[in-house]
Amino acid sequence: MMPAQMQSQIKPSTEQKSHRPVVAIIGGGVSGGGVAYHLLKLVGSDIPDIVVFEPRPMLGRGLAYDTVDPAHRINVPAAKMSLQPDDPEEFQRWIEANNAVRDDPEATRENGQLFPRRRVFGDYVGSLLQPFLKSGAIRHRRLTVTAVHRKTDGWVILDDKGGLTEAEIVVIATSHPPPAAPGRLAATLAGHPRFIADTTKRGALEVVRPQDRVLVIGNGLTAADVIASLARNGHEGPVVAISRRGLRSRGHAEVPQEAFGDFITEPAFSATALLRKVRLTIRQAAEQGLSWHAVIDQVRSQGHDVWRALPVAERRRIVRHLRPYWDVHRFRIAPQVEAVLDMAVEGGRLEILAAFLADARIEDETIRVTLQPRHARAKVDRIFDAVIVTTGPAHGGILETQPWLGELARDGYLALDPTGLGLACSEHSEALGPDGRVISSLLISGPLARGTFGELMGLPQITEHTVFIAREITEKLKDAARHNLRPISDRSVVL
Numbered sequence: 001m002m003p004a005q006m007q008s009q010i011k012p013s014t015e016q017k018s019h020r021p022v023v024a025i026i027g028g029g030v031s032g033g034g035v036a037y038h039l040l041k042l043v044g045s046d047i048p049d050i051v052v053f054e055p056r057p058m059l060g061r062g063l064a065y066d067t068v069d070p071a072h073r074i075n076v077p078a079a080k081m082s083l084q085p086d087d088p089e090e091f092q093r094w095i096e097a098n099n100a101v102r103d104d105p106e107a108t109r110e111n112g113q114l115f116p117r118r119r120v121f122g123d124y125v126g127s128l129l130q131p132f133l134k135s136g137a138i139r140h141r142r143l144t145v146t147a148v149h150r151k152t153d154g155w156v157i158l159d160d161k162g163g164l165t166e167a168e169i170v171v172i173a174t175s176h177p178p179p180a181a182p183g184r185l186a187a188t189l190a191g192h193p194r195f196i197a198d199t200t201k202r203g204a205l206e207v208v209r210p211q212d213r214v215l216v217i218g219n220g221l222t223a224a225d226v227i228a229s230l231a232r233n234g235h236e237g238p239v240v241a242i243s244r245r246g247l248r249s250r251g252h253a254e255v256p257q258e259a260f261g262d263f264i265t266e267p268a269f270s271a272t273a274l275l276r277k278v279r280l281t282i283r284q285a286a287e288q289g290l291s292w293h294a295v296i297d298q299v300r301s302q303g304h305d306v307w308r309a310l311p312v313a314e315r316r317r318i319v320r321h322l323r324p325y326w327d328v329h330r331f332r333i334a335p336q337v338e339a340v341l342d343m344a345v346e347g348g349r350l351e352i353l354a355a356f357l358a359d360a361r362i363e364d365e366t367i368r369v370t371l372q373p374r375h376a377r378a379k380v381d382r383i384f385d386a387v388i389v390t391t392g393p394a395h396g397g398i399l400e401t402q403p404w405l406g407e408l409a410r411d412g413y414l415a416l417d418p419t420g421l422g423l424a425c426s427e428h429s430e431a432l433g434p435d436g437r438v439i440s441s442l443l444i445s446g447p448l449a450r451g452t453f454g455e456l457m458g459l460p461q462i463t464e465h466t467v468f469i470a471r472e473i474t475e476k477l478k479d480a481a482r483h484n485l486r487p488i489s490d491r492s493v494v495l
């Protein structure tokens, strides 16, 4: 509940409550913007007041599609990235209709697949939202939410300009927090001008000089982005990329393939059984001339059912032991980026190591790093001019990334998912309190709901999830209307 003393500090309501129910969406990336868009397509005539809090100038971009770096490309072919689950090729057609890659001949592969720059996808989502923004059906509030408090018949949202908004339903769609530098690294290297802890900050890589010896911590898609960006910026020095297993994100299949396999009819009930089933299906796919890509695509598309069949302990085992392998096969790099990395490896400019960082210290202008290689006893010391953290968003510590999230948890309205992948939520994507209470009017959209829904990171699954959330909200609003707009009450469930 909102502390009494705060009520007097808040500016007079900048957001007068309308007679229509208010749906407040916190975060206007694809997960937030998508919910607003599909909600409007679903609700019919009883349109709620939809308010999206997003400090970025445009809705629909979020972290991934707001980048201006031309080296950053979508990592799923355009034909599979759409805001319409029943029309997967809409984005591809939009590109063609708008000639959106006219200044980017590299966007098209020989096999016809399109991998445009990520910003182009943001333009597409923005174009779908634009008419609703123009008509006022969606109100974009370019503000950062700083607090969310419960009141008897809904929620009170405070923003960084001192405004207050009341809402019946709140959707948390803030997804990707900044990356967390490992261990003591952030404190030890904080003073060094070329220690880059957060590559999502615009211009973060500009401090790297052309001949610098660079250490990249991480080997996933962010690392690939960084290495491609450095190459594009004219960096020629050696790059070492480390991760515990030294696994690198794989590329796409040469020829597009249909998803292959069935992981639903006889679901696996343990991590080991699932792994066995995936391996067997890959062998069966090979007999039909298909590669592992087709099988992983099927696991991904059936991911929710696969995940649901697994007990929490088995989900945890997957996160602990199999996730690194899953991530490098499931998050594939765009072919153009893959080509840059391959060339760098072949030219001896990029070294990929299975190692973890044992120590690091600043020595004059350089950084001395002690690495512990995976299968060696002896540690090795290396000298670098720049260290870049690319370990990806720190979802496991989500409750500590924004004070209001932590506060909601302390008040009993949010909890960390038991797998550590994000926020605990019900099968309806409603937030769960630490005691298992379902907070019916607080929903989680996008990757933060992964602990319950399994694979929920790539666009195809995110799009489906936004439609799902929009449907849930529509039902809740109908229900509330039937009961004379009585508040949407919390439920207790036994977990």
Ligand SMILES: Cc1cc2nc3c(=O)[nH]c(=O)nc-3n(C[C@H](O)[C@H](O)[C@H](O)COP(=O)(O)OP(=O)(O)OC[C@H]3O[C@@H](n4cnc5c(N)ncnc54)[C@H](O)[C@@H]3O)c2cc1C
Pocket: 026, 027, 028, 029, 030, 031, 032, 053, 054, 055, 056, 061, 062, 063, 064, 065, 073, 074, 075, 076, 081, 118, 143, 144, 145, 146, 173, 174, 175, 176, 177, 402, 445, 446, 447, 457, 458, 459, 460, 462
């Ligand atoms: C770098 C990167 C590249 C990716 N590339 C692809 C790709 O090519 N293809 C693919 O399928 N998937 C890709 N993904 C996966 C990605 O999860 C989804 O595609 C999608 O972008 C997730 O969007 P989102 O809206 O859930 O999250 P985000 O993009 O993180 O959006 C959350 C938004 O919330 C806002 N926000 C946060 N806190 C507050 C607050 N307190 N108040 C108000 N607003 C707030 C932020 O400003 C942000 O815009 C990529 C992910 C990353 C991180």
